[in-house]
Amino acid sequence: xxxxxxxxxxxxxxxxxxxxxxxxxxxxxxxxxxxxxxxxxxxxxxxxxxxxxxxxxxxxxxxxxxxxxxxxxxxxxxxxxxxxxxxxxxxxxxxxxxxxxxxxxxxxxxxxxxxxxxxxxxxxxxxxxxxxxxxxxxxxxxxxxxxxxxxxxxxxxxxxxxxxxxxxxxxxxxxxxxxxxxxxxxxxxxxxxxxxxxxxxxxxxxxxxxxxxxxxxxxxxxxxxxxxxxxxxxxxxxxxxxxxxxxxxxxxxxxxxxxxxxxxxxxxxxxxxxxxxxxxxxxxxxxxxxxxxxxxxxxxxxxxxxxxxxxxxxxxxxxxxxxxxxxxxxxxxxxxxxxxxxxxxxxxxxxxxxxxxxxxxxxxxxxxxxxxxxxxxxxxxxxxxxxxxxxxxxxxxxxxxxxxxxxxxxxxxxxxxxxxxxx
Amino acid sequence: xxxxxxxxxxxxxxxxxxxxxxxxxxxxxxxxxxxxxxxxxxxxxxxxxxxxxxxxxxxxxxxxxxxxxxxxxxxxxxxxxxxxxxxxxxxxxxxxxxxxxxxxxxxxxxxxxxxxxxxxxxxxxxxxxxxxxxxxxxxxxxxxxxxxxxxxxxxxxxxxxxxxxxxxxxxxxxxxxxxxxxxxxxxxxxxxxxxxxxxxxxxxxxxxxxxxxxxxxxxxxxxxxxxxxxxxxxxxxxxxxxxxxxxxxxxxxxxxxxxxxxxxxxxxxxxxxxxxxxxxxxxxxxxxxxxxxxxxxxxxxxxxxxxxxxxxxxxxxxxxxxxxxxxxxxxxxxxxxxxxxxxxxxxxxxxxxxxxxxxxxxxxxxxxxxxxxxxxxxxxxxxxxxxxxxxxxxxxxxxxxxxxxxxxxxxxxxxxxxxxxxx
Numbered sequence: 001x002x003x004x005x006x007x008x009x010x011x012x013x014x015x016x017x018x019x020x021x022x023x024x025x026x027x028x029x030x031x032x033x034x035x036x037x038x039x040x041x042x043x044x045x046x047x048x049x050x051x052x053x054x055x056x057x058x059x060x061x062x063x064x065x066x067x068x069x070x071x072x073x074x075x076x077x078x079x080x081x082x083x084x085x086x087x088x089x090x091x092x093x094x095x096x097x098x099x100x101x102x103x104x105x106x107x108x109x110x111x112x113x114x115x116x117x118x119x120x121x122x123x124x125x126x127x128x129x130x131x132x133x134x135x136x137x138x139x140x141x142x143x144x145x146x147x148x149x150x151x152x153x154x155x156x157x158x159x160x161x162x163x164x165x166x167x168x169x170x171x172x173x174x175x176x177x178x179x180x181x182x183x184x185x186x187x188x189x190x191x192x193x194x195x196x197x198x199x200x201x202x203x204x205x206x207x208x209x210x211x212x213x214x215x216x217x218x219x220x221x222x223x224x225x226x227x228x229x230x231x232x233x234x235x236x237x238x239x240x241x242x243x244x245x246x247x248x249x250x251x252x253x254x255x256x257x258x259x260x261x262x263x264x265x266x267x268x269x270x271x272x273x274x275x276x277x278x279x280x281x282x283x284x285x286x287x288x289x290x291x292x293x294x295x296x297x298x299x300x301x302x303x304x305x306x307x308x309x310x311x312x313x314x315x316x317x318x319x320x321x322x323x324x325x326x327x328x329x330x331x332x333x334x335x336x337x338x339x340x341x342x343x344x345x346x347x348x349x350x351x352x353x354x355x356x357x358x359x360x361x362x363x364x365x366x367x368x369x370x371x372x373x374x375x376x377x378x379x380x381x382x383x384x385x386x387x388x389x390x391x392x393x394x395x396x397x398x399x400x401x402x403x404x405x406x407x408x409x410x411x412x413x414x415x416x417x418x419x420x421x422x423x
Numbered sequence: 424x425x426x427x428x429x430x431x432x433x434x435x436x437x438x439x440x441x442x443x444x445x446x447x448x449x450x451x452x453x454x455x456x457x458x459x460x461x462x463x464x465x466x467x468x469x470x471x472x473x474x475x476x477x478x479x480x481x482x483x484x485x486x487x488x489x490x491x492x493x494x495x496x497x498x499x500x501x502x503x504x505x506x507x508x509x510x511x512x513x514x515x516x517x518x519x520x521x522x523x524x525x526x527x528x529x530x531x532x533x534x535x536x537x538x539x540x541x542x543x544x545x546x547x548x549x550x551x552x553x554x555x556x557x558x559x560x561x562x563x564x565x566x567x568x569x570x571x572x573x574x575x576x577x578x579x580x581x582x583x584x585x586x587x588x589x590x591x592x593x594x595x596x597x598x599x600x601x602x603x604x605x606x607x608x609x610x611x612x613x614x615x616x617x618x619x620x621x622x623x624x625x626x627x628x629x630x631x632x633x634x635x636x637x638x639x640x641x642x643x644x645x646x647x648x649x650x651x652x653x654x655x656x657x658x659x660x661x662x663x664x665x666x667x668x669x670x671x672x673x674x675x676x677x678x679x680x681x682x683x684x685x686x687x688x689x690x691x692x693x694x695x696x697x698x699x700x701x702x703x704x705x706x707x708x709x710x711x712x713x714x715x716x717x718x719x720x721x722x723x724x725x726x727x728x729x730x731x732x733x734x735x736x737x738x739x740x741x742x743x744x745x746x747x748x749x750x751x752x753x754x755x756x757x758x759x760x761x762x763x764x765x766x767x768x769x770x771x772x773x774x775x776x777x778x779x780x781x782x783x784x785x786x787x788x789x790x791x792x793x794x795x796x797x798x799x800x801x802x803x804x805x806x807x808x809x810x811x812x813x814x815x816x817x818x819x820x821x822x823x824x825x826x827x828x829x830x831x832x833x834x835x836x837x838x839x840x841x842x843x844x845x846x
Contacts, residue, residue: 203643207698218815219688219710220626220787223681229692230663233656240653258646265642267702268695269652275630275690276710276752282692287642287699328698364643392641 004154004420008411011148016404019144020127022046023403024120026136027129032106033073036080036166039102039136043164046143047085050150052162055084059166059177067180069375071330073170082174083164084183087146090421093157096414097188097378098146099175099368100139101168104131105392112394126397133386137398138191138406139164141385145410158418161185168368171329175368179376187342187379187417188372191406193386193398194363198350200343201254201362202382203262204290204333204370206326208303209283210235212271213320216280225278226316229271232282235322238310239264239286242302250291254362261362262289292335292362300326331366334373334380342379342417349412353405383409427577427843431834434571439827442567443550445469446826447543449559450552455529456496459503459589462525462559466587469566470508473573475585478507482589482600490603492798494753496593505597506587507606510569513844516580519837520611520801521569522598522791523562524591527554528815535817549820556809560821561614562587564808564829571834581841584608591791594752598791602799610765610840611801613792614829616809616821617784621773623766624677624785625805626685627713627756627793629749631726632706633658635694636743639703648701649739652694655705658745661733662687662709665725673714677785685712686787715758715785723749754789757796757803765802765840772835776828806832 022042029039040056047054059077064070083102089095107117107130115121117130127137146160161183165174192199212232217225243264255261266286272279290299303324311321336343338360350358369380385406390396445465452462463479470477482500487493506525512518530540530553538544540553550560569583584606588597615622635655640648666687678684689709695702713722726747734744759766761783773781792803808829813819 205643205699209698218788219686219690220628220712222686222688223683227689229659229689233659236652236656260646263642263645265645265699265701266650266652266695267642267698267700269702269705270693272689272691272708275632275708276628276688277690278688279690279692285695285698289643365641 005412008148008152009408011152012144012404012407012411015144015147019140019403019407020122020400022143023127023132023136023140026140027120027127027131028118030118031102031104031131033103033170034080036102040081040083040164043083043102047162050147052085052087056081059173063180064173064177067176069176069332069371070173071171073167073173077166077173080166082166082177084178085162087150087160089156089158089418090423091157093419093421094187094417095159095161095185096417097161097163097183097185097372098142099163099165099188099190099372100135100142101166101174101368102136102139102164103166103169104134105169108394114395125400127400128395128397130396132398133193133396134391135192135384135386137386137403138193138384141191141403141406142410144407145414148411149414155421155423156418157421159185160414160418165368171331172368172371175371176375179371184376185378188369189410189413190367190369190372190380190382191384192367192382193388193391194382194384195388196383196385196402196406197359197361198343198346199361199363199382200338201292201335202333202367202369203292203362203364204296204331204366205287206290206296206299206330207285207287207328208324208326209285210307210322210324212282212322214278214280217278219276219278222278228279228282231314231317232271232284234314235307235310236266236284238306239266242306246302254360262291264288290333292333294333296332332370332374333366334370336373336379336381340379343381345416346381346383346413349409349416353409353412428835431571431575432831434575435567435827435830435834438567438570442563442826442830443545443823445566446550446555446560446563449563450543450550450554451541453541454525454527454554456526456590456593457503459525463504463506463587466506466525470585473570475508475510479504482596486603487596487600490599492599492755492794494594494751496590496596496751500589500596503589505589505600507601508585510573510583512579512581512841513846514580516842516844517610517840518582518584518608519840520584520586520606520608520795521565522586522588522611522613522795523558523565524589524597524791525559525562525587526589526592527557528592531817537818548823550823551818551820553819555821556616556819557814558615558807558809560809560826561616561807561829564614564826565833567830568833568837572837578844578846579841580844582608583837583841588791594754595791595794598794599798602794607799608801611792611795611803612833612836613790613795613803613805614807615790615805616811616814617805617807618811619806619808619825619829620782620784621766621769622784622786622805623761624715624758625756625790625792626715626785626787627719627789628710628754629713629719629722630708630710630751630753631747631749632708633730633745633747635705635745637701637703640701642699642701645701651702651705654737654740655694655707657737658730658733659689659707661729662689665729669725677783681787685714687711713756715756717756719753719755755793755797756789757793759802759804763802766804768839769804769806769836772839773832776832776835
């Protein structure tokens with residue numbers, strides 16, 4: 001086995017430049033929402049070179065609509081293909097899904113970038129660009145691991161199912177579509193940017209919108225109106241109090257160093273339309289974190305109760321209660337115990353590879369591991385080579401040697417989990 | 424004198440229908456900002472029929488810019504004429520300005536109106552429509568008063584200067600332009616909608632914008648950011664406290680029944696751009712009332728100090744203080760004492776006309792009387808036939824008999840103030 005690993009890792013080391021070239025090709029395709037086709041062609045090309053059976057399809061919104069966990073992020077997914085490549089095993093082994101999203105968030109203000117965000121500029125062992133870290137680099141790690149195993153002539157018992165999915169940044173429609181299409185496995189790896197920490201739990205989240213009514217009046221006689229802003233301030237405080245209550249009861253040691261394990265963020269406020277009129281409508285938009293052990297519905301109910309309570313305690317809100325809805329993004333939480341065989345396997349290979357114990361954490365955000373785990377019932381772990389802190393930021397980068405290290409870890413993991421076949 | 428008054432009032436009574444017709448013509452010209460030309464042509468036509476010397480000009484922004492009290496409401500006033508009609512006196516008497524703005528605020532949601540807001544629909548002695556009350560009805564009262572005096576063959580010692588001005592709703596550029604052009608008089612009447620109460624003092628106001636900075640972060644790790652909204656809530660509270668302090672010290676009996684004599688209204692709030700990001704910028708826009716005895720600069724300084732204080736008391740705001748600016752609308756306050764000869768004259772004529780004492784109040788909003796009084800040094804009073812409570816609202820209306828009553832009061836006032844000439 002050790003000899004085999006040496007051979008595989010030697011292959012990976014010798015093909016570093018190819019991997020960097022592949023990553024650059026992928027980064028040069030700006031796969032923001034609705035524009036994923038170009039990069040998927042790069043992926044398909046790579047999968048075909050590995051002689052994998054590829055499955056390419058545009059998720060069908062009518063199919064998706066039938067699913068309980070579908071939250072529409074657009075009106076159609078036409079022209080935004082999902083890509084799956086299956087390396088069929090010889091049978092008798094455990095299968096694995098390698099899941100990486102191919103969509104990237106917009107680059108934002110170009111002036112904040114030192115280099116063109118879609119050039120794949122390399123400097124001092126780092127590649128810069130939108131999507132390098134989140135998470136095309138992780139996808140390349142997986143592809144290189146598969147390539148090494150295949151080109152070293154290995155045959156596995158279990159299937160390896162590589163998934164290049166769309167729409168993770170908007171809630172996971174791409175991964176949901178793979179589940180609807182029937183893809184499943186005995187375990188899943190999602191190499192989101194974790195700095196090679198093992199995120200065994202991931203926080204889910206939901207977006208919500210609260211609407212607070214007032215009554216308009218001229219600013220000069222504002223006492224004749226009711227300021228929706230003053231009422232919204234009360235609602236805002238009630239939400240902060242709810243956040244406090246929700247976090248006080250968290251005892252999981254994984255969260256002990258995190259100031260607010262399950263934050264409720266109010267990210268947007270908008271109200272009123274004239275400086276000298278009393279604002280009669282204020283909307284707040286936010287994101288509520290969902291714990292790995294919580295259900296989306298439980299959390300929806302807590303927020304519902306919180307708003308009902310604050311409304312019942314105010315003379316005006318009693319008759320004009322703050323209303324709310326969930327909309328847009330929704331990320332399902334996920335969690336695996338540390339002693340789950342798949343978690344133990346990944347942890348021990350990491351220890352062997354770098355000669356120090358793996359860091360285990362809970363992520364403050366959701367990933368497609370939530371859908372794979374909670375909805376697909378697949379034990380799913382998140383670990384990847386990207387730099388957590390630069391995801392979604394200007395000058396996003398990935399350390400290329402970490403990408404190679406991740407590739408070695410993934411190769412060992414696949415080899416061990418799916419087992420070498422003697423057939 | 425009594426005989427003359429009877430003759431004039433008889434004229435007014437006989438020409439009620441003409442006045443209603445004139446008002447309807449004026450209301451049918453939707454003179455929202457930038458669209459005043461049509462209604463001004465109706466006014467010019469009327470003034471020409473009265474054989475008055477008319478002066479029509481588009482206020483020149485370059486001229487205006489040189490004036491301390493100019494607050495630009497647009498980049499040009501081309502195509503938005505001011506109209507002044509002068510009824511020259513025989514000499515030796517006191518002059519009067521009759522000032523009414525011709526601009527109206529937008530009609531808003533048409534579905535909230537029972538009738539077309541620009542039709543001038545009459546029902547049960549009321550005319551409905553945008554601008555009926557605020558303040559084309561008041562302008563018609565003045566025009567009918569002048570017409571009655573002229574057509575009854577009266578000659579006055581003092582000049583009567585009728586002004587149909589633009590831009591009052593945006594801060595008074597039209598009236599400022601009349602001052603710059605040299606128009607002045609010994610007194611001024613401004614028939615804004617007061618329900619025939621005499622507003623001897625008018626609250627001024629200024630618009631301001633406060634900007635509160637935060638630091639962005641992902642909502643899932645919101646403790647790494649600083650919510651500009653949480654800081655803006657502090658600033659909002661400090662502004663409410665300032666309002667309380669400013670109003671506690673008001674002792675003028677005119678304000679004794681008013682809950683908040685000098686309100687500070689926060690009319691707009693806007694902040695953040697993504698539900699799951701910590702908002703890094705929140706802006707508040709509002710209107711601060713300026714008392715009749717206050718200067719604009721004093722009030723600016725109070726707000727400046729308030730914001731400096733709240734910023735100094737917060738660890739984050741100390742280094743990122745809330746910034747602010749004054750922008751857009753600005754209405755100069757105004758005040759006349761009850762025993763001013765002009766106020767006494769109007770009051771006594773009202774008493775004679777309706778057989779009950781006039782109600783004297785302070786208005787909660789500014790009018791062009793502020794510019795006439797504080798800037799032009801002209802003793803200016805506000806009294807008019809419009810319904811205060813429906814100004815700026817859907818289904819705005821004016822009671823037509825009150826418009827006629829106002830016309831009689833104005834005719835008596837002009838006659839007495841400017842004096843009949845025996846020449």
